[in-house]
Every structure is written in structure tokens, then in C-alpha cells.
Amino acid sequence: MIAIFNKFKTGLLLLILSISFTLVSCSKDDGLEVQNDFPFEINVMPVPKDIANGQTVEIRIVIQRTENYHHTQYYLRYFQFDGQGTLRYYDDDPYLPNDLYPLAKEQFRLYYTSTSTVSQTFDVWISDSFGNEKQVSFQFNNSN
Template sequence: MKYFIIYPSLMKGIMKKRNLLSVLLIGCFMLISCSKELDIQTNFPFTLEIMPVPSKVISGEIVEIPCHIKREGFYQATEYSIRYFQHEGLGSLMLQVDKPLKPNKQYKIPLDSFKLYYRPKSKESHKFQIWVSDQFGNEKTAEFDFN
């Protein structure tokens, strides 16, 4: 019978090679699982804050409606737009004085803080709703009711 004798120095060399091979394999698996693309969040929810407005309006008098878009996060390329629909009454809604908005048409909002102007053209009650949205599908709505 022949016996194989493994010398301690030879055993240490085999263990070092095995450990090195294990480290290399683990490193390869880690590199394969990594993605080279950065995950940048662009879609942030927001709230629409509207300052109090008078409940009664006079025909022909302009009512100022201060609004602010409060973002939960910031992505510079986010664009907001507004549209509106009037349910009752006759009047015009404006982003700038003397430039009335058309119902159900999207208009770009230039800044996070903006003012709407409403000019009633009749003495009856006025009801309209606005929708503020971004290009990611987030949308907030507000309803106004003037007597």
C-alpha cells in the first residue's frame, strides 16, 4: 500500500489558492449583479395650496386667487400646467390680467407660486374647478364657489 504524505507547506499553498479563488468568484458575482445606471427619482408628488378668497364677488370686479405648488421633492425638469372648467355663471379665469384662459385647455404654469384672476361677468353664482398637473400624471384639483 502506498501512502500519500502531504507536507504542511504544500497544504498552506493549496489553502491560499482555494481562498483566493473563493474571493475572486464572490467578486465576479458582485460585479455581475451591479447596474451601471443611476436610479434618479424624477416623479415627486405635490400639493396645491390656495390662499383664502372672498365668497362674494361683484360683476366686473377682479378677484385675485393666490396659489402655490408645494413639492415633496425637487426635480428641475418638472413642468406644471393648469386647466379649468366653469360649471355655473359667466366669467373669465386668467393667469395674467387681461389674458383669459379657455376652458379645458392646458396652460403652462411658469413658477411654483402664481396668481389666478377671476372676473365675473354676471350677477348669478359662479362655480368653477381647476386642475393642476405635472407631466408624470400627478394631479390636484380645487373648486371655487362665488355667490
Template sequence: MNFINHKKVPFVEGLRFALRMVPILLILFTFSSCDKELEIKTDFPFELQVMPVPKSISKGETITIRCTLKSKGNYQGTEYSIRYFQFDGQGKLQLENNKLLKPNDSYSLTQQQFRLYYVSESNVTQAFDVWVSDNHGHEQKVSFQFNAANKE
């Protein structure tokens, strides 16, 4: 006596079909979610760090400003530039290679550690801003103010 009905039950056939399709669907979802191109990050913010400088200066005196660019990542294609604007007093700012900087002109920085030299040309308080930017749109401003040195 055989009590098993050999008729195909629609529910069982549907379940078998679904179980056969699960591995195929998993493979399709796995490959369709992959991006074929490797994303390379080239845009890293940076910070301009400056060593302490004197608070006062006299006419003709030169102050050395030691600077370091600290980036949160490293990408060889990053280029940095520097510019400055003096809004109080008179003086000259130059890079360590003796390149004299003109106000608001942009100059390329080739190293992440560099020195600036500020030469006072007046006996009054002097103030200027230095802007460093990269070719990815990041920019940082550092302000300097030197009081006139008291002559005794």
C-alpha cells in the same frame, strides 16, 4: 509514541474547505447584490395651496387667487400645467401674465407661486374647478364658488 492518525479525515477536510470558501462567497454575494446604476427619484407628489378668497362677487369684479405649488421633492425636469372648467355662471380666468385661459385647455405654469385673476361676467352664483397637473401623472383639483353679491 505518537497517537495522532495522519490519515485525512473527510469531515475535517470538508470543514477546512468550507472555511476557505466563506470569504469568497461573501465577496461574490456583496458584488452581485449591488446595482450598478444609481436610482434618481424624479417623481414627487405635489399639493396646490390656495390663499383664502372672498365668498361673493359682483358682475365686473375681479378676484385675485394666490396659489403655491408645494412639492415633496425637487426635480428640475418637472413641468406643471393648469386648466379650468366653469360649470356655473360666466366669467374669465387669466394668469398673472394676462394670458386668458380657455376652458379645458391646458397651459404651462413656469413658476411654483402664481396668481390667477377671475373676472365675473354675470350676476348669479359662479363656480369653476382648477386642475393643476405635472408631467409625472399627478393632478390636483381645487374648486371655487362665488355667490352673487347683494346690491344694496
């Protein structure tokens, strides 16, 4: 009878210790944070400084992630300040200024076609699904 009572006390003590350990370890802040911000950088290959009316310039862009989160979606929008032209993704229809377009790849080419005889300036904004955003500015002088 005493042996059963000792086993019961030992089991009860182990149960109390394991519950106490679990509660202490759950409430402890061990500095782990869930990352929900995945910054990125934009790399652009050099483009010509001058463009003629009707000429098309290829703009090669690479999105470089600092972290590789599988479900990140990237978007593009642009706004033209000076001059006139069209910006398109590969053979797609031209983009409308300040509309948001999803990007299928992190390495892609844009094509800007001048429809102006003056200098042209526009910005391309690339954002991700976490609210990060990068701006790239382009300026082309008119060439005859």
C-alpha cells in the same frame, strides 16, 4: 519558476474572486428604487365668497413640492360649471376652459373676473409632467 507559478495562481484566484464579488453584488436587490413620481400639494390663499358682475378676484396659489426635482413642469386647466367669467394668469389672455397651459412659476396669481349675475363655480386643475394632478374648487355667490 515555482515563484512565478505561485504568483500566477494568486493573480488568477484574485481575478476569480473579484469577478464573483462583482456578479453577486450586481444581482443583489439592495432596495434602491428610482423615484419617478414627485407628488405636490396646492395651497390657496383665502378668496372672497361674493363677487359682483364685472368684479375681479385675485387667487394666490402656491405649489408645494414634497421633493425637488429640477425638471418638473406644471400645467393648469380649468372648467366652469355655473355662471360665467374669465380666468387669466397675471396680464395674459384669458384661459379657455379645459385647455392645458404651462405654468412658469410655482407661486403665482390667477385673476377671475365675473361676467355673470348668478353664482359661479369652477375648478382649477394643476398637473405635473409625471401625471400627478390636484383639483381646487372655487365658488362665488353673486353680490349686488
